[in-house]
Amino acid sequence: MSAREEILNKVKDIVAERLRVPRENLKEESAFVDDLGADSLDQAELVMELEDEFNFQIPEDEAQEIKTIKNAVDYIIEKMD
Amino acid sequence: MTDKIQRVVITGVGAVSPMGVGTKALYEGIAELRSTATMITKFNTDNHRVKFACTVPDFELHPDIDPREARRMDPFAQFGMTAAVEAVKDSDLHDNADPDRVGVLLGTGIGGILELEIQLRRMYEKGPRRVSPLLIPKMILDIVPGLIAMRYGFRNVNFGIASACASASHAMGEAFRHVKHGYADAVVTGGCEAGIVECSLAGFSNMGALSTRNDDPENASRPFDKNRDGFVMGEGAGVMADRIPRAREETWSEHPCGDRRIRRFLRRSSYYRTRSRREGREASHGDGARGSRSIAGRC
Numbered sequence: 001m002s003a004r005e006e007i008l009n010k011v012k013d014i015v016a017e018r019l020r021v022p023r024e025n026l027k028e029e030s031a032f033v034d035d036l037g038a039d040s041l042d043q044a045e046l047v048m049e050l051e052d053e054f055n056f057q058i059p060e061d062e063a064q065e066i067k068t069i070k071n072a073v074d075y076i077i078e079k080m081d
Numbered sequence: 082m083t084d085k086i087q088r089v090v091i092t093g094v095g096a097v098s099p100m101g102v103g104t105k106a107l108y109e110g111i112a113e114l115r116s117t118a119t120m121i122t123k124f125n126t127d128n129h130r131v132k133f134a135c136t137v138p139d140f141e142l143h144p145d146i147d148p149r150e151a152r153r154m155d156p157f158a159q160f161g162m163t164a165a166v167e168a169v170k171d172s173d174l175h176d177n178a179d180p181d182r183v184g185v186l187l188g189t190g191i192g193g194i195l196e197l198e199i200q201l202r203r204m205y206e207k208g209p210r211r212v213s214p215l216l217i218p219k220m221i222l223d224i225v226p227g228l229i230a231m232r233y234g235f236r237n238v239n240f241g242i243a244s245a246c247a248s249a250s251h252a253m254g255e256a257f258r259h260v261k262h263g264y265a266d267a268v269v270t271g272g273c274e275a276g277i278v279e280c281s282l283a284g285f286s287n288m289g290a291l292s293t294r295n296d297d298p299e300n301a302s303r304p305f306d307k308n309r310d311g312f313v314m315g316e317g318a319g320v321m322a323d324r325i326p327r328a329r330e331e332t333w334s335e336h337p338c339g340d341r342r343i344r345r346f347l348r349r350s351s352y353y354r355t356r357s358r359r360e361g362r363e364a365s366h367g368d369g370a371r372g373s374r375s376i377a378g379r380c
Contacts (some may be wrong), residue, residue, distance in 0.1 A: 041218070
């Protein structure tokens with residue numbers, strides 16, 4: 001499994017658990033608000049969970065740009081590099 | 082609005098109690114005179130002076146409530162919403178009332194104290210940035226009236242009432258007044274509590290309010306007994322729908338769980354007043370009375 005896939009899987013786990021969405025319904029392009037029914041509080045929680053899981057802090061203005069699962073994965077990879 | 086003083090009737094009831102989920106379980110448990118006090122298992126009580134309480138066994142959310150919504154609720158709100166959905170379904174409010182004329186008034190003593198405890202621990206261990214953005218909506222005392230109103234679109238009076246052990250009684254009294262004096266056609270009312278968490282158990286215990294009969298939980302709750310040594314903590318929710326009667330006979334339909342006698346009693350409770358007592362705070366806790374007294378009776 002590539003590093004990207006591993007991160008994608010972890011992000012999907014967190015999103016499925018947080019938003020109570022069946023994991024198989026999650027696609028990379030799934031948008032938290034538009035597709036998965038999240039609101040601003042859910043988004044704030046998701047970002048906190050990502051920070052906990054991957055051990056870094058996401059500044060608020062950057063957090064607002066994380067709107068899809070793909071955005072999250074790309075952001076995490078960029079931070080790790 | 083009308084100048085006439087209305088009679089007030091109860092058209093729906095819902096409950097979550099240590100007897101189980103639903104009014105049927107509550108009614109059957111009362112009829113069996115069953116004690117529900119048992120050893121606490123949801124956290125380790127080794128270091129606690131009191132190790133028992135009346136907890137809700139095998140709680141299940143009302144099937145009409147989306148588990149995604151429930152994720153945003155402290156247990157006290159899950160209890161409250163489960164009882165509220167049962168009460169509203171049981172009543173005629175969901176399809177037979179003007180939502181602008183239906184209010185919600187619910188009482189709770191300490192609200193989402195479990196969530197507060199969890200988030201305080203997070204803050205001390207990991208810092209303020211780790212505190213959940215859901216802390217406030219999960220813990221505030223008036224969240225359940227809000228959730229009920231949002232669910233059903235009830236737009237009349239809406240707030241929470243806190244007066245320690247008398248919170249739900251006060252809420253029901255205030256709901257009664259709102260309907261009686263024509264401010265609303267109906268009010269969903271009652272109370273909910275889920276205070277059996279480590280810090281509140283310790284708090285009540287250390288103020289000497291709780292029974293310490295750890296060797297005999299079943300016989301620990303004994304109000305007015307000369308050997309009473311304190312109260313026993315409990316949790317759950319009770320919600321009912323108060324409204325002006327539409328037609329006399331409609332209020333007398335047989336309830337599926339056969340609680341007609343309970344209804345008859347409540348229906349006769351037709352006045353309510355409150356007043357303050359002179360005793361201090363310490364006299365109030367644990368005796369279901371606080372600094373004020375709710376009185377219901379027939380007139």
